[in-house]
Amino acid sequence: MQPLVSIIITNYNYGRFLAEAIESALAQTWQDCEILFIDDGSTDGSVEIARRYPITVLTQNNSGVCIARNNALSLARGENVMFLDADDRLVPTAVEHMLARLRDAPADVGYVYGQMEYFGVKTGLFASQPFDPRKLAKANFVCATTLLRKQVIVDAGGYDDGFRMLREDWELYLRLWSRGYRGEFLPEVILEYRKHKGPTVGTSPTKALTIAMLIKLYPGLMWRHLLKHPWRYGSRLLFGNLRDRVGRYGAHAQESSLTRLDPVLTAQTTGTPFQPPLES
Structure with missing residues (x-):
């Protein structure tokens, strides 16, 4: 029987947290789920840990989180999908309550999201809020884990590896x-x-490159907000030397991001082609 929900756990060298993530997925009050674990070339024994559990284990060469999610998505059997990072935890009623909301939602609702609570080096609530596309152009207020209609994300091309x-x-x-x-x-x-020590993708060098790329991909939505609130983003943040502003990722990440900039800027929708993983 086809499950209603596929929970996809993506992992790269988070073996020390993995049991918490998997067990939180297995402990859901909504039991009509399949759990797919995909490992992105870990070297810390993560795959061996995952194989202790009654879940589907997939592996791939190290290719990044977007390709990992897309590969698992291509094999997911659920009508709806949820992506969970291997260092985070679902609350027990997450799937049940989100699925109830999605089932009752109009057809133009592609996903349901909720609140998330920080733990680790920082505690508190993430500032999720009701959906507003104007606010989404300013910043991402959507919780890190959502429940999506599978066909909606598949038709959109999955995650963009750029x-x-x-x-x-x-x-x-x-x-x-x-x-x-x-x-x-x-x-x-x-x-x-889970909040870790050190900078995150919210730091200004990363945000600068992200916003510049998003403006090119979605000029109508992004420029309307930018021109209305120009003080929020200085010209140095948006149009400075992007190669210099991605410094925290090192030379490899700079080249990775910058070489992807051109194809991303010239495409309206840039889905990543699926690269079938190896199932074990």
């Missing part, structure tokens, strides 16, 4: 909006999000 060092979720939600799909907000905590 954003794998940046904000791939934000780009996806903007792309879905450009295709006529919005998000539906569920005002309750559905995810426990």
